[in-house]
Amino acid sequence: xxxxxRSEKQAAAQQAVDILHEISTILNCHLDRRTLxxxxxxxxxGVNPEALATVVKELRKEGQEAQxxxxxxxxxxx
Amino acid sequence: MxxxxxxxxxxxxxxxxxxxxxxxxxxxSAEERHDACFQLARSIFERPxxxxxxxxxxxxxxxxxxxxxxxxxxQALRFANLYTRLxxxxxxxxxxxxxxxxxxxxxxxxxxxxxxxxxxxxxxxSTPAPTAVPDDxxxxxxxxxxxxxKLPPEKSRRGPExxxxxxRADYASPKAVRDVxxxxxxxxxxxxxxxxxxxxxxxxxxxxxxxxxxxTLPFAKETSLRLPPTLPPPIISLLHxxxxxxxxxxxxxxxVKSPAKGLLGQSLRAAISNELRNYLTLVATLEGQIRRxxxxxxxxxxxxxxxxxxVTLKRCVVWTREATMGLRLMSLIAEESNSxxxxxxxxxxxxxxxxxxxxxxxxxxxxxxxxxxxxxYDILRRWIYDGELSDPHLEFFVREQNPNTEDRKxxxxxxxxxxxxxxxxVVDSMVPSIITADFAQKVFLIGKSLNFIRHSxxxxxxxEAYSKTxxxxxxxxxxxxxxxxxxxxxxxTMQRLMELMTTRFHVFDHLQALKNYILLGQGDFxxxxxxxxxxxxxxxxxxxxxxxxxxxxxxxxRGSNAQYDSDEVLRRLDARMLQLSHGDIGWDCFTLExxxxxxxxVVVTEWGNRQYLKVFNFLWRIKRVEFALASTWRxxxxxxRGVLQTTDDLVLQTWKSTRGVLAEMIHFVGQLQYYILFExxxxxxxxxxxxxxxxxxxxxxxxxxxxxxxxSITHKGLLGARRRQFQDHHQPSDPTNPHHPEQxxxxxxxxxxxxxxxxxxxxxxxLAYRDxxxxxxxxxxxxxxxRQEVDAGVSIDDDGLDGSGxxxxxxxxEFPALQERLRQLGSGFRQRLQILLGDLAYQPDxxxxxxxxxxxKSKAGGSGGGSASAVKA
Numbered sequence: 041x042x043x044x045x046r047s048e049k050q051a052a053a054q055q056a057v058d059i060l061h062e063i064s065t066i067l068n069c070h071l072d073r074r075t076l077x078x079x080x081x082x083x084x085x086g087v088n089p090e091a092l093a094t095v096v097k098e099l100r101k102e103g104q105e106a107q108x109x110x111x112x113x114x115x116x117x118x
Numbered sequence: 119m120x121x122x123x124x125x126x127x128x129x130x131x132x133x134x135x136x137x138x139x140x141x142x143x144x145x146x147s148a149e150e151r152h153d154a155c156f157q158l159a160r161s162i163f164e165r166p167x168x169x170x171x172x173x174x175x176x177x178x179x180x181x182x183x184x185x186x187x188x189x190x191x192x193q194a195l196r197f198a199n200l201y202t203r204l205x206x207x208x209x210x211x212x213x214x215x216x217x218x219x220x221x222x223x224x225x226x227x228x229x230x231x232x233x234x235x236x237x238x239x240x241x242x243x244s245t246p247a248p249t250a251v252p253d254d255x256x257x258x259x260x261x262x263x264x265x266x267x268k269l270p271p272e273k274s275r276r277g278p279e280x281x282x283x284x285x286r287a288d289y290a291s292p293k294a295v296r297d298v299x300x301x302x303x304x305x306x307x308x309x310x311x312x313x314x315x316x317x318x319x320x321x322x323x324x325x326x327x328x329x330x331x332x333x334t335l336p337f338a339k340e341t342s343l344r345l346p347p348t349l350p351p352p353i354i355s356l357l358h359x360x361x362x363x364x365x366x367x368x369x370x371x372x373x374v375k376s377p378a379k380g381l382l383g384q385s386l387r388a389a390i391s392n393e394l395r396n397y398l399t400l401v402a403t404l405e406g407q408i409r410r411x412x413x414x415x416x417x418x419x420x421x422x423x424x425x426x427x428x429v430t431l432k433r434c435v436v437w438t439r440e441a442t443m444g445l446r447l448m449s450l451i452a453e454e455s456n457s458x459x460x461x462x463x464x465x466x467x468x469x470x471x472x473x474x475x476x477x478x479x480x481x482x483x484x485x486x487x488x489x490x491x492x493x494x495y496d497i498l499r500r501w502i503y504d505g506e507l508s509d510p511h512l513e514f515f516v517r518e519q520n521p522n523t524e525d526r527k528x529x530x531x532x533x534x535x536x537x538x539x540x541x542x543x544v545v546d547s548m549v550p551s552i553i554t555a556d557f558a559q560k561v562f563l564i565g566k567s568l569n570f571i572r573h574s575x576x577x578x579x580x581x582e583a584y585s586k587t588x589x590x591x592x593x594x595x596x597x598x599x600x601x602x603x604x605x606x607x608x609x610x611t612m613q614r615l616m617e618l619m620t621t622r623f624h625v626f627d628h629l630q631a632l633k634n635y636i637l638l639g640q641g642d643f644x645x646x647x648x649x650x651x652x653x654x655x656x657x658x659x660x661x662x663x664x665x666x667x668x669x670x671x672x673x674x675x676r677g678s679n680a681q682y683d684s685d686e687v688l689r690r691l692d693a694r695m696l697q698l699s700h701g702d703i704g705w706d707c708f709t710l711e712x713x714x715x716x717x718x719x720v721v722v723t724e725w726g727n728r729q730y731l732k733v734f735n736f737l738w739r740i741k742r743v744e745f746a747l748a749s750t751w752r753x754x755x756x757x758x759r760g761v762l763q764t765t766d767d768l769v770l771q772t773w774k775s776t777r778g779v780l781a782e783m784i785h786f787v788g789q790l791q792y793y794i795l796f797e798x799x800x801x802x803x804x805x806x807x808x809x810x811x812x813x814x815x816x817x818x819x820x821x822x823x824x825x826x827x828x829x830s831i832t833h834k835g836l837l838g839a840r841r842r843q844f845q846d847h848h849q850p851s852d853p854t855n856p857h858h859p860e861q862x863x864x865x866x867x868x869x870x871x872x873x874x875x876x877x878x879x880x881x882x883x884x885l886a887y888r889d890x891x892x893x894x895x896x897x898x899x900x901x902x903x904x905r906q907e908v909d910a911g912v913s914i915d916d917d918g919l920d921g922s923g924x925x926x927x928x929x930x931x932e933f934p935a936l937q938e939r940l941r942q943l944g945s946g947f948r949q950r951l952q953i954l955l956g957d958l959a960y961q962p963d964x965x966x967x968x969x970x971x972x973x974x975k976s977k978a979g980g981s982g983g984g985s986a987s988a989v990k991a
Contacts, residue, residue, distance in 0.1 A: 052209045059204045060216060066193045066200075067182065067224035075137055080216055082130045087163060089215040093222035095131075095159045096138070102155050103139040 056080075071096075131159045178217035185224065312349055316431060317412060319353075323360065323434060324405035328398065329368035340372075341365060356431045363397075363438050366445035370394060373452040380511030381493035382463050386455055389489035390448050397441050404437060444482055451486070460513025464491055464550035487552075488594045494550070495592040502561055502607050503585040505568025507542070515548040516562050537574050538720035538817065542566055552594070557601065560608050563818065567611045570817075574717035575618050584610065612816045619817065623718050624686060626810070629824070631687040632722065636712050636734045637799050637831075638741065640680055647674035648745050655704030659695065662704045667693040671710075690714070705742055710734060720817070721824050729828040733835060736877075737794065743881050743888075744787045750888050751780055753895060761902045762895070769898065772937050776891055779944040783884045786951065790877075798834040802827045836873035876954045883950065887943040894936050901933075 057077055064071045071079070079096070083089055135155045179201050186194040204213060314334045322332035331337045335357070338344040343361045345354055374391045378384040411429035447470065455463055467490060471483035497514045500506050507516060519540055542562070549558045572578040588610070590603055619625045634640040650670045654662070671693040675681055680688070690713040697707075709731060714722045722730075754762070754777060764770060809815070809823035 049209060052207050056204065056207050056210050059200050060220070063197060063200050064220050064223070066186070066197055067220055069220055069223040071223065075134065078130055078134050078137065079219060080210070082127060083212050083215045083219060084210065085127055085130070087127060089219040090222060091162050093219050095162050096223060098158055098162070099135060099138040099155055102151065106139050106151060
């Protein structure tokens with residue numbers, strides 16, 4: 041039954057994400073589940089993990105800068 | 119990335135950006151930012167990744183584990199758990215990559231915390247990321263994560279380095295704008311072209327490391343490597359460092375092939391060749407790395423692109439460093455081992471493992487030791503469980519004694535050699551330092567006892583059963599268990615041996631019998647023997663026949679309590695004659711003998727037998743003198759009522775003094791006997807009993823106690839040698855003797871056995887005196903008959919009177935000579951006795967003073983018939 045298989049697979053995937061999330065917590069990676077699952081799917085699609093790590097770091101920096109800027113902007117707007 | 123996957127990844131990137139970079143919907147700058155981010159991500163992905171990352175799932179997990187152990191050990195266990203669970207899941211094909219990603223992201227700063235306001239970041243960050251890219255690469259070049267990841271896992275030392283490089287790469291980007299990148303590019307641009315090129319050197323390096331010649335790096339001789347002269351000094355120094363393991367390997371591989379002198383030498387070679395195999399594995403890995411790096415070389419890059427390949431000469435130096443240390447240590451051991459063998463070899467390696475400051479060296483030597491000691495423990499096992507010494511190359515610390523050495527000959531000459539203490543010996547220099555001296559002694563005793571039980575006691579069945587039940591595999595490592603095992607073996611063997619000696623070989627019965635018969639403990643037997651033999655022994659030695667002697671012995675046994683002794687004992691009792699010399703009479707040659715056979719002869723050795731014989735002969739002589747004196751005394755006493763009655767005052771006076779001296783002699787002999795039998799033999803016997811009845815008594819203890827027993831008997835029994843020296847040596851420190859200044863230290867001209875000689879002089883004097891008394895007695899008897907004849911002769915014819923008158927003259931003339939001789943002998947006896955007592959008074963041994971006078975006064979009063987009382991009662 042394909043449906044069963046599928047749900048089984050999904051459960052396994054869910055479990056994998058759980059485990060990996062736990063590992064990432066141990067390692068202080070500061071990844072939330074969503075980011076993690078995006079990363080996993082990217083890697084499963086053949087993305088180089090090292091590059092992905094760089095990207096995540098870069099994007100975080102961007103995000104922080106954006107936050108600073110937006111907070112500055114709201115301060116200016118006032 | 120395949121085309122089909124492209125859009126999926128793009129989608130993923132978009133969602134990632136959306137998630138990580140929060141954007142306000144109304145802000146159009148957000149759109150721009152999104153695009154910029156997307157471009158950035160794209161460019162990063164497009165870039166070719168580092169090729170050398172191993173796609174092994176274990177590798178990534180190892181990295182994480184190591185990191186966790188370093189920072190947070192409790193989490194490491196949890197990680198290991200999660201990791202196994204992850205592995206068991208059927209989904210996910212790229213588990214290693216995910217783990218690797220997590221590893222890369224580990225300990226990254228929390229994205230929710232605001233960024234520190236660095237001045238660098240304040241300027242418009244249009245292109246910081248792209249510049250960061252080459253910097254990262256430069257750092258990766260410098261610290262080589264790619265290459266290092268390939269090393270065998272045993273090189274744990276690499277872990278921190280890895281961490282360091284990774285963490286540096288983490289914060290590389292902020293610093294990147296500064297001169298680090300400049301310097302590295304500068305270096306890359308300005309590198310010299312060298313001949314032969316580093317690539318060529320690298321290609322040949324694996325061969326060199328295996329000790330094989332190659333075109334660029336040929337081995338000139340057995341112990342030297344020729345370096346190409348065209349190279350610049352830095353490369354030369356690198357090659358010098360690399361040449362060390364190569365040369366050491368060459369030396370060691372010849373050592374391994376050289377023939378070994380012994381089993382331990384063989385095992386050492388085996389252990390070293392094992393280590394060399396490990397080294398070759400390392401070289402093979404290295405070769406693989408080099409091959410791979412060389413195949414990916416970009417010919418057009420600066421320095422032949424070697425900087426990017428991940429393998430350089432420098433790295434090779436680093437990778438071979440630990441192996442070089444191992445090789446160095448091994449070649450040191452190999453060199454030293456030529457002059458050492460057996461236990462010394464173990465001591466040598468053990469010295470490295472426990473006294474070398476470097477823990478790496480210690481651990482290495484320990485590992486080596488486990489292999490090297492194997493034959494040693496095999497020998498040890500055979501020794502303590504089978505009692506067999508299987509040591510063809512003389513490597514064990516127990517060794518069969520060489521019968522030709524000086525020591526051995528000496529003990530043999532002394533008669534102290536026996537199967538027990540002359541078969542094996544401990545060689546102190548061969549006791550390895552993994553075993554203490556006590557322990558070695560114990561091991562020695564165990565094996566010796568087993569061997570003794572098997573070969574001398576004929577109880578090999580027990581030994582076999584024992585070795586079957588208790589044999590254990592011994593190996594280097596836990597000394598505590600080994601010690602308990604050996605203690606156990608020691609206890610069992612000793613117990614068994616003592617049991618055998620007591621029950622099967624009746625050692626204690628024999629000792630008792632020796633005391634009873636040889637040391638005259640069995641009074642009734644000796645008295646009977648002497649009585650029955652007396653008439654026989656008065657005849658010359660040549661007229662003694664063995665069968666009469668044995669017949670009398672048998673008679674004495676049957677007639678005394680000795681008949682109740684066991685057959686085992688009586689069978690061994692024998693009477694025989696010593697070697698006779700001219701003029702001896704039976705008394706001088708007769709001796710009793712107690713035959714001791716193996717294995718009891720380890721306790722009562724030949725030497726011991728001689729001591730027993732010596733004591734017996736001495737006692738026998740005293741006994742004989744006593745017996746003779748007593749019979750003469752008896753004769754005189756009965757005679758005094760009859761034949762000896764006379765009216766002649768002179769004769770009466772002579773008889774009176776003669777009886778006085780005779781009484782003195784009897785008293786002295788009685789005292790001497792009492793002293794020897796009770797003060798000496800009995801007390802030593804008690805001591806011996808006390809020592810050998812201990813539950814923990816071993817055969818060695820028994821032998822020692824018995825030797826001590828005999829020594830104390832001969833020493834205190836005035837038979838010991840070296841009395842004078844002994845006394846001189848001790849006198850100054852003897853506080854109980856205030857007279858030592860006036861006691862001139864007798865010159866060494868005095869005989870060593872002076873007590874012995876004095877005593878035999880005394881005994882001889884007594885015998886001579888007794889002969890004279892007998893003479894006097896017969897004179898008196900003949901005088902008495904003459905007087906009776908004279909009384910009766912009044913009625914007899916004159917012829918007879920004439921004849922008897924002539925007789926009277928002859929008899930008369932005999933009397934003064936007899937009188938003179940008796941007086942001489944009597945005074946001689948007194949003098950000798952006084953000298954002896956004087957000597958005894960200064961004996962350091964308290965027991966020996968029992969024989970001497972208690973006070974000096976009584977010694978002075980020893981003259982004039984009081985001498986006998988001077989002999990302390």
